[in-house]
Amino acid sequence: MRLLACSLALGVAVASPVHARPPTTPAPPLVPTTEVDKVNAAIQAWTQGNWARVRALLEPMLVDGRKLGDPLLEEAALRYLSDATLQDPDIAPVSQEWATGYIKRLLASSPDWRPPADTHSKAFYDLYNSLREERDRSSFNMCKGERAACIADLDELKVRHSALGRDHEQLRKAYERQEVEVVEKVARNRAVALVPFGVGHFYNGRKGLGAAFLAGELAIGAAALGLFITRVTSCQRSNGYQPGSLSCELPESSGLALRNAEQAMGTIFLGAMALDIVLAQILFRPFTTAKRVRVPRSELKGDDDDAGGKKPGKAPAGKPGPRSSELRRSDILQVAPAPTFVPGGGGLGVKIRF
Secondary structure, eight states: OHHHHHHHHHHHHHSOOOOOOOOOOOOOOOOOOSHHHHHHHHHHHHHTTOHHHHHHHHHHHHGGGOOOSSHHHHHHHHHHHHHHHHHOGGGHHHHHHHHHHHHHHHHHHOTTOOOOTTSSOHHHHHHHHHHHHHHHHHHHHHHHHHHHHHHHHHHHHHHHHHHHHHHHHHHHHHHHHOEEEEEEEEEOOGGGGGOTTTHHHHHTTOHHHHHHHHHHHHHHHHHHHHHHHHHHHHEEESSTTOTTOEEESSOHHHHHHHHHHHHHHHHHHHHHHHHHHHHHHHTOOSEEEEEEEEEEGGGBSSOGGGGGTOOOOOOOTTSOOOBOOOEEOSOSOEEEEEEEEETTEEEEEEEEEO
């Protein structure tokens, strides 16, 4: 026994001393800083069933209606947050209410939004289906109410339309019975105003002025013709129209005065004719009223409705054609041969009617 103890003591003395190591601790996980990192970390925690960490990562980014920079990233964050909220037993009393708010945000972002199939929990899909059914029912009730309002408005408009139709029919009948003035105008021929002796003024409807020119021109022309006849019968030429070949029965001074008076009256006659023609052209009226009557508007051939593309109504059979306000292009001037009678015989003349 003494020998064994000595050998053990020797073995203990020979062995080298061993120093103890401090205990090793695992490195702390990296804290995500960007939105993408936080969403990816939340999805990783969701796969591990760590609902509290999912909420801790996503709720600060989405609480109070906050939005992320990427719409697709926001959609994924809302889906996983609502699913984790529904499955977290620590907030069971309010999990349904909070998850409902997140899913409503997803439905409000797009009317056709649907979650991917076979990804989330059954509670998530049940809540989504109930919210979508509730939204569709609300939309149906709203459309139904709007349809009822539209039907009521349509009925009211039909009543108003019927009343307006009756008023329009009464106005149309009164409009057709209204008397209007129908004027028939004739286009006048300016060439007739070139005829002297007051014809142009008679043609223009100025009978007093025409009679004055007619009387004046006839008187001046008759005086000039009388002087010419007197000179021709009282004087004769012995050597043609050579100077000094004219011999008159009257004294020389009287013959010269007679010729000067004849020339003056001829000049006045031509001037009166020129003044007659010029004044007739100045006072010429291109149109004249041939007829003016008052008839009911329904008897007119054309009406204001024709401008809108409506065809005029046909005239009743057996009655004269409808009256209308029209412009006759043919003139009322009529020139025809007529017999004339002069002292000692007859002849053929021209009759002008206007």
